[in-house]
Amino acid sequence: MEHIVFRSALLSDVPAIVALLADDELGSQREITGTPLDQRYVDAFDAIEADANQRLVVVVDGNEVIGTLQISFIPGIARMGAWRGQIEAVRIAAHRRDSGLGHKMFEWAISECRSRACSLVQLTTDKSRTDAHRFYEKLASHEGYKLAL
Amino acid sequence: MEHIVFRSALLSDVPAIVALLADDELGSQREITGTPLDQRYVDAFDAIEADANQRLVVVVDGNEVIGTLQISFIPGIARMGAWRGQIEAVRIAAHRRDSGLGHKMFEWAISECRSRACSLVQLTTDKSRTDAHRFYEKLASHEGYKLAL
Numbered sequence: 001m002e003h004i005v006f007r008s009a010l011l012s013d014v015p016a017i018v019a020l021l022a023d024d025e026l027g028s029q030r031e032i033t034g035t036p037l038d039q040r041y042v043d044a045f046d047a048i049e050a051d052a053n054q055r056l057v058v059v060v061d062g063n064e065v066i067g068t069l070q071i072s073f074i075p076g077i078a079r080m081g082a083w084r085g086q087i088e089a090v091r092i093a094a095h096r097r098d099s100g101l102g103h104k105m106f107e108w109a110i111s112e113c114r115s116r117a118c119s120l121v122q123l124t125t126d127k128s129r130t131d132a133h134r135f136y137e138k139l140a141s142h143e144g145y146k147l148a149l
Numbered sequence: 150m151e152h153i154v155f156r157s158a159l160l161s162d163v164p165a166i167v168a169l170l171a172d173d174e175l176g177s178q179r180e181i182t183g184t185p186l187d188q189r190y191v192d193a194f195d196a197i198e199a200d201a202n203q204r205l206v207v208v209v210d211g212n213e214v215i216g217t218l219q220i221s222f223i224p225g226i227a228r229m230g231a232w233r234g235q236i237e238a239v240r241i242a243a244h245r246r247d248s249g250l251g252h253k254m255f256e257w258a259i260s261e262c263r264s265r266a267c268s269l270v271q272l273t274t275d276k277s278r279t280d281a282h283r284f285y286e287k288l289a290s291h292e293g294y295k296l297a298l
Contacts, residue, residue, distance in 0.1 A: 044230025081193025
């Protein structure tokens with residue numbers, strides 16, 4: 001685990017991110033992997049890059065992308081004008097699951113949310129992702145998996 | 150209902166928005182109403198205004214703000230680079246509840262998400278908001294209340 005690095009995703013990481021998204025039961029029906037990269041993914045990456053309140057992240061071990069997640073920093077009036085951090089699109093390479101990497105990724109993401117002065121972190125996931133739900137239930141106390149910071 | 154207008158919120162609407170947010174069991178403990186408006190609300194309004202992917206909306210009847218909601222337009226890589234619309238901070242003035250206004254507001258918000266080419270709408274709400282949950286359960290089919298467009 002000691003060589004793992006968290007960093008903002010580059011356009012050159014997008015094929016690996018798409019491969020991670022496609023590597024599960026739901027994702028395999030939703031994504032198009034392979035080269036050349038579908039233009040819609042490039043457009044999406046550009047839209048994320050253009051928005052200072054979005055952060056697309058990869059977790060790398062050497063040259064290999066072993067995980068990805070996205071944080072959306074959302075301003076709002078409620079709770080005295082609180083910012084919230086929303087963590088989505090969390091994926092871990094199959095051969096690195098059950099290694100504690102998921103917890104490490106959430107710890108890192110929550111710490112990023114704190115550093116952006118968010119007072120709330122929230123998660124959403126598909127009902128059919130029972131593994132993710134078991135994991136999130138331990139982390140959070142609200143429907144929609146909101147976690148007060 | 151025919152005189153109801155949906156429009157982007159102005160700074161001058163923020164006190165009315167805060168009053169709506171404060172007018173429920175959870176919100177009354179979280180917000181500070183009254184004048185002068187707390188600076189944190191002004192900062193939050195500025196942050197929303199500065200982000201082209203945030204839209205804070207009021208529903209007005211004549212000069213009265215009778216409802217509010219916020220839509221966050223979130224770009225992402227998943228689902229072929231799909232945009233999603235997230236609807237939050239939905240509030241309706243107490244004397245206008247149970248009038249069909251909630252449905253009208255969601256219809257309007259979902260139509261805004263379509264016009265921004267979102268392929269998914271999602272909602273989150275506090276577990277303790279049982280009324281909101283009953284309403285959302287009818288609208289959506291996913292945990293975290295995601296609705297495919």
